[in-house]
Amino acid sequence: MALEKLFIYKGFMWAYHTRAGIDGPKCNDCRFSLVFQKNDQDWVLVCSECSKQFPLTENLERLKESALEKYKSHQLLKHEVVSFDLPPTKVGMEAEDEHYWINASIRQKNGKRVGIVYFGEKIEAQTSKDKTQLFIDFDAEQVRFDPNNQHPTYLLAKLKIEFPESVTTLEQKGEI
Numbered sequence: 001m002a003l004e005k006l007f008i009y010k011g012f013m014w015a016y017h018t019r020a021g022i023d024g025p026k027c028n029d030c031r032f033s034l035v036f037q038k039n040d041q042d043w044v045l046v047c048s049e050c051s052k053q054f055p056l057t058e059n060l061e062r063l064k065e066s067a068l069e070k071y072k073s074h075q076l077l078k079h080e081v082v083s084f085d086l087p088p089t090k091v092g093m094e095a096e097d098e099h100y101w102i103n104a105s106i107r108q109k110n111g112k113r114v115g116i117v118y119f120g121e122k123i124e125a126q127t128s129k130d131k132t133q134l135f136i137d138f139d140a141e142q143v144r145f146d147p148n149n150q151h152p153t154y155l156l157a158k159l160k161i162e163f164p165e166s167v168t169t170l171e172q173k174g175e176i
């Protein structure tokens with residue numbers, strides 16, 4: 001039984017073990033188990049070591065279930081998504097002359113249809129600043145570029161991307 005993750009959820013500490021699953025809630029100071037204790041008319045959770053009290057505002061079983069669901073969704077967020085609903089498109093083109101090159105493709109990334117366009121200038125010592133990378137998210141109608149690379153308007157005075165519902169324009173603003 002190996003501990004996979006110790007996490008805080010809704011103010012409580014929880015442990016997730018590889019085979020045994022979720023264990024908790026624990027005291028988030030000393031990590032001892034919490035036990036029910038009657039406080040006047042209400043039941044509260046109390047640390048069996050330091051006596052710290054934890055207010056419980058919902059059913060403990062449901063809280064434990066939602067802590068487990070939270071952990072599972074956290075694990076799933078790490079993985080790349082493949083959508084079998086999208087057509088298996090992977091088109092691309094490349095072109096170059098003695099000064100410039102361009103590489104454009106439409107593919108699937110994390111379950112979404114995206115367009116990726118690289119273009120750059122042929123300079124002897126190639127660095128990340130010699131090229132531009134544009135990411136086109138067709139579904140969200142958004143265009144992004146990697147700020148570690150060259151700004152798109154360094155090579156192109158104006159760039160206009162037309163989606164069905166909107167238009168994105170990148171334009172040089174004065175001297176750069």
Ligand SMILES: [Zn+2]
Nearest residue numbers: 027030047050
């Ligand atoms: Zn404690």
